[in-house]
Each structure stands twice: as structure tokens, then as C-alpha cells.
Amino acid sequence: MGILDNPVSKERLLGVELPALQAYNSQRDPEYRVSVEPKGGELQLRYRLKPAHNVYELVTVLPDSYPVIAPTTRVLTKLESCPHLLYQQTLCLWKQASRVADSRWDPARFTAVFAIQAAWRWLACYEIWVVEKTWPIPEAR
């Protein structure tokens, strides 16, 4: 069953996620707006981020069990090998069961826009890491 077939996900998308994405887009230049595409039972969000010097292409996937299961975010722009970067340039953004509220995905509090902002923060850290070779924020606990 895909995200579009699930009434819980559908209500969530219509009532929460799409209004949040519209608000996000309305505050951005056209090249940095998010577009959405259903694909294989999931929903892909495609967008660009410019945390500091560079522009990155990203895709965030809302899985069929969203929002129970956290979205995953991949950077399509080639990155250097670095900490907190998983297979296929997937960003390590959440630590489930973390005691830090913003380090674990929480369907009651977060939207896909929060995932995009988390990716922005990750990329900002990455640009610092590229220069200084230290990750500027502590590990999630």
C-alpha cells in the first residue's frame, strides 16, 4: 500500500504537509522551491538548498508509512566522504529513541519542511567540515 492509498497519510498530506510546503515555497525564490512527485508508493520532494557557498540538489522521500516512519533525504550533488553520511549520500538526520527531542523523528511535531530544514543544517555542517575536518555540532545521544 502506497502513501497515496493510506487515508491517514492522505489526510496528513492534505491537512499538514502540503500547506507547510506551500508556505515554504511562498518565501523562496523559484529555484529553491520544492516540487513533489509520487513514485512507487512513496512521495518524492525535489529541491535545492544553499546553506552557505554552494548549491546542492536534494531529494527527500516520504515513505509509504509516513509520518510514522521518518522521511529520508539524499543529496544528489556529489559530496566528499564525511561523517553522518550514509549509503548513496543519504543524510543521517535522526537518531530514533534519542533523548534529545529534535534528534528523533516525531510525527506529532515534525513535517517534511522540518526534514528539509534538518538537511539545510546538515549541509551547513558539511561545508564547515570540508574546510576544518571537524563536525561542528555534537553527536545525537
Add this chain to the structure above:
Amino acid sequence: MAVLDLLGRDSRIDTILLVEPDTYKPHNVHRHYFPAASCGKPKADLAAGWLAERRPDLRVETLVADLCDPACAGRIDEMVSRADIGVCAVDNDRAKLHWDWLMRRHSKPWTLGEVLAGGIGGFVHMFVPGGPCFACVASQLQRETKVDDSPPPDYSAPGHAISEASIPASISSVHAIASLHALSTLALLGDEDGRGWDSTTRLLPLRAVPGIFNRALETVNLPFARLADCLNCSSGKGGGDLLEAFECLNRAAGS
């Protein structure tokens, strides 16, 4: 099955509407009520037969279906609309959130029992209309999300034994939490605003575990409140066509 058995024997309950997709498997035998000879039969039918033998006056209506199956959504919705209370014993968070959605949609009180891995304890939650939802409680519990990650069935050998991915709880642990779950359900049924049960969630440690539970059998009451900005229960419902909404967003995004 344990909570169903306990509730089904209570004379105040005259009808049970049961939704259960699974087939009884050999690996179920040591922890369930039915013999090995029942393997291959739908669990819902076995449960209905078990209850009929003990309560011939009890009406049991079964639906062998996945709770989240869109093909059965209408039938499940109709069943929920007829119920006075919901009892949830699913083991993955996706189904729990779906059940929560159904219960809120029909303004029904409901209960949920959860046995922790290894049977070290468990939670019993009571939900009432207007109170905290499952997502509010899960957010405040700060726990790891569990989804149904069971492997797909082996179609070449239906009914074969499969290994369980998680550490199974003992039947004693399952029954201890099921008893608390049944008691909380009966309390809610007799008193639908939950008077006398002053917390949303009860945690019952069944074993002392260093770093987790200091002592066994000391019930912890967790009076969770509804989160003011819960995206699950406080947000707008949002109607309309999803694909049209995507197109509208993409048009505005210029793609």
C-alpha cells in the same frame, strides 16, 4: 488473543467485532490457545470458535483483513461506527496510528496494550475523545518507532515455521499486560470519561532491568496531556484531491 479472551468472558460485552489478518502458524502454537492442528486457519475464525464455546450468547463478527487495507476500509469503518469501544492489540506503529485515526474519526474511546521486547514489562494506554491521541503519547514516551518489518511469506511453503525478528515475550508477560489491558478496557467501558483511571498510560515493569527498570511490578502512571500543536490530532483535516494538490504546488514552484 489473551485480551480478547478476557474481555469476551465478561457478561457486559455482548458483541465483538474482530479484524485480524493473520493465519495461525506453527511458531504461534507455544504462545497461543490453539493446538498445532489449527495451523493454517485464520486466527479470527479460531478466536471466534474459542469464544463461542465459552459464551454461546456472545455475538462475534470477524473480518479477515489487514486493518490498513484500502480494499476493506469501508467495511472496517462501518464496524467501527457500531462499536462502543476500540481495543487495539496490533504490534506496529503504522497500524496503531491508523487505529487512532479511525477511533478519532468516530469519536470512540479505545485502549492499547504493548508488551515490551523480551517481556520485561508493558504499557497500557487509554484514549478518550478529546484527549491525547496515540501520536501525542508516543511523542512524550520518546520511544523507538516499531513498524511491521516481518519478511514476506514464503509462497512455496505456506504454513511453514518462520523465525521471529524481535525477542519474543513469554506467555506470562503477555498475559500480565493483557490482564491490565482488559481491566482498563472494562473500566473505560463502564465509565467512558475515564473516571477513576487518572492517567493515559500505565507502565508495568515485570522485571528489574539495570538502567531501565529499578524494580519489578511497580506500576508507573503517566498522565500524558494532549500536545497543543500535535500534527496528528490538532491539525486541520484537509480535503480535496491529492494529485490535484500536488499539481497546484508544482505549478506554483515553477516545475
